Amino acid sequence: MTLSETGRSSDPVVTADGLGMTYRAPVRHSGPGAAFRSLLRKEHRDIEAVADVSFAVGAGEIVGFIGPNGAGKTTTMKILSGILHPTAGQARVLGFVPRRRQHEYLTQIALVRGSQPTAGPAELTVLDNLHYRRVLYDVPLSRFHANVEELTHTLDLATILGRQVRALSLGERMRAALAIALLHRPRVLFLDEPTIGLDASASAAFRRHIARYAADTGATVLLTSHYMAEVEALCPRVILIDHGRLRYDGSLPALATNLSPYKLLRVTTADSVRAVDWDAYGQLDATDSQQVTLRVPRRDVPAVTGRLLAEVPVADLTVADPPLEAMMDQFYRAGVA
Structure with missing residues (x-):
């Protein structure tokens, strides 16, 4: 892209x-013969x-x-x-x-x-x-x-x-x-x-x-x-x-x-996270006993945040972009066209 x-x-x-x-x-080929030929006829590339x-x-x-x-x-x-x-x-x-x-x-x-x-x-x-x-x-x-x-x-x-x-x-x-x-x-x-x-x-x-x-x-x-x-x-x-x-x-x-179509919602609950069907809110990215991190499409973040606050015993909720280091790493690996 x-x-x-x-x-x-x-x-x-x-x-x-x-x-x-x-x-x-200069273009260098391996081997003694190629090395000798390069003395007589040099090759280059741009x-x-x-x-x-x-x-x-x-x-x-x-x-x-x-x-x-x-x-x-x-x-x-x-x-x-x-x-x-x-x-x-x-x-x-x-x-x-x-x-x-x-x-x-x-x-x-x-x-x-x-x-x-x-x-x-x-x-x-x-x-x-x-x-x-x-x-x-x-x-x-x-x-x-x-x-x-x-x-x-x-x-x-x-x-x-x-x-x-x-x-x-x-x-x-x-x-x-x-x-x-x-x-x-x-x-x-x-x-x-x-x-x-x-x-x-x-x-x-x-x-x-x-x-x-x-x-x-x-x-x-x-x-x-x-x-x-x-x-x-x-x-x-x-x-x-x-x-x-x-x-x-x-x-x-x-x-x-541009690099990431989703945001990260980090949710800390008052109760165990196991009692909640997190797939109904987004893609589960990470979890421990009382905190989960969800990947949520950017356009859906306001609606999902509202549902979480209404339906889940939320003690704390933060919304953030994925770490820039991670996004750039993904971008460099994928390359651009």
Whole structure:
């Protein structure tokens, strides 16, 4: 299925117009004979990583850019940050063409990749790297000290500021990379799996900081993450990409409606659940001594809720969408057409 609900800003900061990226990759056959022949006659095949992707993101928006592994998310991020040149279409960020990599453009954006956290030269301490960043991005000294103080508190940097980057763990390196990326107060943040390696407490602190940063500065944030709880916490809007193509652009609640035709009714009863014919109300999903979970078609939820309250000794009743993680897992497994 192809999902559709556009959610474009009238005053975009980030625009992608028909973006495409095709790689030319060598074909390698197994065996010594094939290896020798490949020296004389090289074979290649085209890999379409991104195909005709278009969207727009406005100032102050925090947008989740989601999809399965290999969907084209990181490739799109690299195009928007200017690391890759698209083979089709065009991109604009803050009015700049990213691939030109102008200094004025680079000082207004930041790209953070959780898979390759860059915390600066490994021989320098974290604080030295922050000073180095200050010089590169012309950050006034007074603003530098204020920003470092805020980032130290938010990302718990106090114990690692004086340590060499090479001696940091993955989680510590990730926190340092985030601090360095945010030091110059970028107007656009490209966050590619930014909380890889962070524990639950650090991840929560990071989410709070990003939400507050976007609210206070009006920064635009494009976030890729496989942690749906992170997307739910930060992103009112999501863009879903699969096999290099855009499949959905809209709100999270609307995506949930598209992905799942049912809701979950969790019913806690005053008496044993065994005395009730639950099949008369919906599909039984889970049960224990005094609580059941029913799958009920969305259109039937009001009527079924009313019947339950009238006919069953209900102590508590909640209505919820299925967990987003479960819905996305089902979606990725089924694929889209």
